Amino acid sequence: MSKLWSIVLEASIHASIVGIVILLVKCILRDKISGKWSYLLWMLLVIKLIIPFGPQSSLSVFNKLPINISQINSYDESLDISKNEYTEGYDIDDMTYSSNTENNVIINEESTFTTKKEFRNSKSVVFDILPLIWLGGFITSLFVAVFMNFVLNYNLKKDNKNIDERLELLLIKCKNNMGIRTNIDISINEDIRTPGLCKIIKPKIIFPYSMIDLNDDEVEHILLHELSHYKRCDILVNYLLILLQCVHWFNPLIWYLFKKIREDMELATDEMVVKVLDESEHKNYAMTIITLIERVNIIPKNIGILGMADNKKILKKRINMIKKAKIFKNRKVLISVMGVSCMLVLGTILLTSKSDSKDDIVKGNLEGLLEYKNAYVGNASNINNLLQNLTFGWEKESIELKTDKEPYGIRVYYKLKDINKSELEYKLFVNSTIIFSLIDNLENIEYYILDKSSHKESELKYELNFNKNDVENALGIDSINKFNKSEESFNLLIEKLSIYRQVGTTLDEAISNTIKKFMYDNDFGGELDSEGYKILGSKENKNIIETYVVFNYGSFEFENDVFSILTRAYCETVAIKFKIGEDNKYYLIDYKIPLDGSYYLSSRQEIFPVYLWYKVINTEKYFNELSKQQENQAKEYLKSINREADINVDENRIDGKYSKEYPSINVEAQDKIYMVEELYTYPSWIGTREAVIDGKRYKYEMTTKKDTDGYHVMIYKKYDEYKNLIEEHNYKIYDNDIKEIKHIIK
Template sequence: MEKIWGYVVGATIFGSVTGFIVLIIKNLLKNKINKRYAYLFWMILVIKLIIPFGPESNISLFNKIPINYNNQKILSRNTTKLDNIDSNDMSTEDTKDEINATTSTYQDNNSVNENITQESQVVNNKPTISTMSVKSDKFSKILFFVWLSGFVFSAVTYMIIYMSFIKDLKKCSKLKYEILENILRNCKNQLNINKRIQIVVYDKISSPSLVGMRNLKIVLPRNLINLSEEELRHIFLHELCHYKNKDNYMDNLIGLLQCIHWFNPLIHYYFKKMRNDMEICCDERVLNLLNEDEHNKYGITILNVLEKINFNHKMRVGLNMANDKKTIKERINLIKNNKNFSKKKKLFMMTGIICLLVMGGALLTNGKSVNADEDLDKAISSVILGEYRPAHKKEYPAIYLGEGELPVEAHEILGKSIKNDKIEVYLMATYGSYEFQNDVFNMVNSSSQIPLQITLTTDEKQGHKLKDNNKYYLVDIKIAEDGSEFVKSIKDMFPMKEAIKALAIIDDTKKSEKLFEEINQDATKYVESLGRKSKVTYNYVEKENIDESVLENIWKLEQVDKYPDYIGTREVIENKKRYIYETDYSKTTKVLCFTKTDENNEIVEETCYEIDNNKIKKLDSDKYVSYKKYSGKDFLYIQESDVTFTINEIKIVNNEAKLYVTVKNESDKDLHISMDSITIGENKKSMDMEVTIGKGESQDNILTIKSISKISDLNDKHTGAILIRDMNNADDVQKIDFINKF
């Protein structure tokens, strides 16, 4: 509904301007162009009404005519469009009351994907901006339904009149007029027309007319059938020229456009002028068919028709030869001067073609937005992202404060003011930062809908240089204050009109979502440029969390501040090199490990901590092996009894090796498995291992090897004997020797 109404409004505005320009050009070139091209000028109006929003062009006349049909455009880092809005103060008391009636809270939250939130309240029983927005939407809907009602009424009325007219013509078409048919046949031969065209005599029509698109009819009032054969020939030639020019199709299209723009009197006036030019164009074509000595007689025919027609008839259907006394003078002048026109035919034709091409380029395109200044947009983005650090604002270096591999922003221009060399831009900004977390390019920090006033200049002496921008320099930047001063600071920063827009946008969650979509598109392009196929999202991504008690201890470790506070990885660019920071936590062994690797998967640093009664203790790197290194490896595989011991983790505790294993019994017996010693290399170590496990079952267990001070003590050949007893048969005991290289 909103799109349809916006399309109609845009078309009627652009059409009104286009028609006015066409009238001016036609008057300036009144006697210097071929009449056919004068008529074709109106085709530009028809096209503009059908397709109002053409491509932008530097030669567009609308560059000089400030028509703004979409005052709110969303911008991203890779777009360069700004709104063409001049900032004008609104001084009405009602507007002031509306702003004063609104309070908001503005809260900047730098946690993952938690955006700015704003709340609006009603003060002193006055309407908030949200209420204003609702009222505006209701008013827009009312206008749409008013227009729709008028369109339906106009279209239905036109169809009823047309169908009634066609029904009456069918009754009259039974009468044949042989003399008229013979004259029409000769005229058709002269114009090489083979299509069947019927003559109908009908009293309710005011003037000779061509009716229909498929079943064509030339309709004559009864008082004209007694005209001379020559005059009737002139009438038929005129109507047949309408057919040759396809004017019957154009007339119906004009009728439809008039129904659509029923509320715009300018459009109706332009189409009246267009129909008059359509008749004059046909006159010119008829004159080209007649001998020079017949031209005056053709003019006399027009005058005779005009004298005999009855202007009291209200019905107008089809193309009428003479229905406007005011245009007869122009048509007669055309006939008088046709000889002079013929002599300069080529010159007038070239003038018409050139004018048609120039007007088409100037009117069928839209003006280049004043805001399409790429340098200006880059300057705004540079300020928002904090690439520039003003020396005079060390306490507040820039807007963007979040960490991340890729900072991105999107902003919406509410208005701008140009004074001398300075440009004040009033906008709402959203920014965020992305980084790879568990191979997902995720937004890790963001802030949404921030009201900003940025002042730039083209004079390098008045501003401070921005990164990668040699055209604009930063003069000043203002940001709305947080908390209770939020609304007041917006009013102080912005002109009143822009302040109203800002407060209205804050209540619109769709606007925030749309800006984040713009940001995400930039992030996606960045990932693609790296040649990676990682998922890109600004939404929260679930991760495996560390125990809260452990997490509290992590924050005390200054040397691990770059590691993730979840189980997984994050990637960081340092000195133009990519490093992977990984946090690994075992809820089984209560060991927390931090590992930094480079892009070649080489370990740069590794630190492990043991959590004991909420106390954190650093481990020697040789006393703990992450489960990811040994996970899934078989420590013992007893083939004779179908029993497997699979390592999950290893930890050295009090000079003992703790092997956290999963035991799986795939035999058909309930087993008790024990082992009291193991030989590692040439050293015999005491062993504490006793497992009772049912057939087909699996369970976690801990095997303890004593007198082990470091992990490397285990890196040798293991030999020993395992005692296996069938729990259902006391006499079934096996002692199995094994050899295993760990």
């Protein structure tokens, strides 16, 4: 139901935009286009309501108004992977890695927590009932329409007066003039106030008993008008508009646009009538319309009837159109060319969908990787771009390709800070699976994890090796490359990999770990990773959950003895898709984050459902709430290490004790200091910072003094947790140059 409601809402938005554009075009053209073409332009709106999406085009108006029906739903349905298609648990007994610490790796993160499935945000309850409200309105509107049609049919069957021979002869004459051979009856009824056409099957012209005193010419004009409605299939269009109006009952703009369609329908019908009549009859036809409108005191409410005098407000427009009939006739070719051109141009920009360009497309953690598919491992640029889009992409130092002889392989160098060994291994397993699946002739991947930016063996921290056959055996598949044939097959592989990305035993834990462990990987390396988040909405389909989240993320560390946050992101948004396993644990399938410019408006609208758009482009209001969550996490951490300290959750706060003093040196000298690699871990301000490395706490201090010769000296000292000095560097600042004058490492 949610999916259907989203599609209806998207179609309504699309059609509203189409309708506004058509109104603007009609306003520009004014009297330069005939009633027929003015009416035909509205068919673009009807088509858009029925088919809200179309072929992608760079010319589409929706490139400027980014609305994409494929993204309005979280997902269509859960992927269909049977239990026996993947291995249970995380054990990969057959995989062998070359490692300086162990030979066999078991990718397993068992948790002792009691699993409890958590789902539903109280704030989203209102949005969850919107589909039901729409459905209720649709059923009610449809019932009213059907009931009114039933009443119409009932009225047509009772109290009908006998049709006199005069009306029958005039009907035959008019049918001959219009070239109509279909059997169309005429009925005289006391309950109908205006002449009209009704019924798709066995069409009938209803003639009010109160108007049988009209003269022959007036009756003939009325019959020609109703027969024109029949010949133009307007009765079918009218019933289609009634149905669409029931579907889009909630959109007042659609109601207004449909009113305009019916007005132009009458203009187009009048135009067809005056083409049949002699030019001398045009004035009399206009007088017939005026006579009818004057005699109809109450506008009828029969939705199934196309009445000639239903709308008194457009009388002036109808008379003006009749007056210009001769002009339209003389300029028939020019007007037709203009009408066709308008249809083609507007069809191109209104019936097409947003171009799925790479500049706008939103990529998730694993989504969009299929574009890096390559049959040959020797394409260094392709391999490099692929690695850049995988976990640890920003920590990649370099790559080496082994293509001199088979089996072909690659070697990847990463410079990583502190990271859990088992966590590193299963993340690289996921990376390797993706790479093997996309590069056809790749057989082996070696990972070298470095302590520093160097390839020297002395700097090597870990060495891991993954073989394609071992990965295939671990996944229980015969050929990993078969998954790169299409988006559908590649998505199956992504879901299969989710079993190796267990992120929590509860939804809360799963969201928290996804933000901290996957979205930002090893980017910060502070003492405490923290996040604050709020679920804006969620959708669940079988065992698949997609949550829409606004979050803060940052690492805390001690700066000048204040536990301060190093904010990486605040008030950001993400859509995270999880799979709930048979063990009721949460497994990460994928996440999507905004990537484009313009305040992320385009990609946020690509990612999130329409009902959340307002929230995701106004996330700043959540800052205090999310920062409070991070502050509470910092308090709990300080309590766990038995330390008291002030907490600063705003990296931009500079007042009072949170302010920092920076050395008074010129910019050139400052830049040179910042380029000294051995000073990277020291603070850039006059003061201290602390870091926990391999479980040990170190304090880094920077102070300044003036030397006897008047030049500034910057002093960098490193202490262990027992306040023992273990490192010191002194740099003298000579105007725009620097020189190390003291170097102590114990």
